[in-house]
Amino acid sequence: MKNAEYLKIIRKIMEEGFGKAKLQVIDQYVGENFIEHQFGAKNGKEGLKNTVIQIHKGLSHLVYVLQRSTTEGDFIWTYYKATAIQTGQFMNMAPSGKQISIDIMDIFRLENGMLVEHWGIPDRFGAMMQLGFFHKNETVS
Numbered sequence: 657m658k659n660a661e662y663l664k665i666i667r668k669i670m671e672e673g674f675g676k677a678k679l680q681v682i683d684q685y686v687g688e689n690f691i692e693h694q695f696g697a698k699n700g701k702e703g704l705k706n707t708v709i710q711i712h713k714g715l716s717h718l719v720y721v722l723q724r725s726t727t728e729g730d731f732i733w734t735y736y737k738a739t740a741i742q743t744g745q746f747m748n749m750a751p752s753g754k755q756i757s758i759d760i761m762d763i764f765r766l767e768n769g770m771l772v773e774h775w776g777i778p779d780r781f782g783a784m785m786q787l788g789f790f791h792k793n794e795t796v797s
């Protein structure tokens with residue numbers, strides 16, 4: 657039962673906390689000493705809230721859809737598809753109005769129902785390509 661409950665918590669954090677910027681979800685389900693391993697992100701509950709705020713400054717209509725997940729003990733692995741529209745400054749790029757769709761792979765570790773550690777791999781390169789940061793002149797195979 658713990659695995660199913662932990663997946664529910666992760667879904668709430670991702671789909672409501674990140675997707676809808678409901679920071680109270682982070683307050684409810686993230687431990688004070690939260691450790692973030694993702695490049696550029698900060699540790700702690702406040703660091704995670706800051707990440708959410710920064711994402712929502714640049715992206716609107718943000719939706720996370722769970723594609724796959726698995727659990728083992730206190731660990732949850734997820735594969736999400738995220739879509740959004742860039743309506744503000746994002747990744748040092750001026751607002752473009754372009755829609756992006758990226759894959760996100762995450763590993764979460766929970767203790768006593770609280771998120772305490774995270775490793776995340778969002779497809780930043782794919783986002784940058786879709787937003788026009790790189791100019792693609794030919795098909796890459």
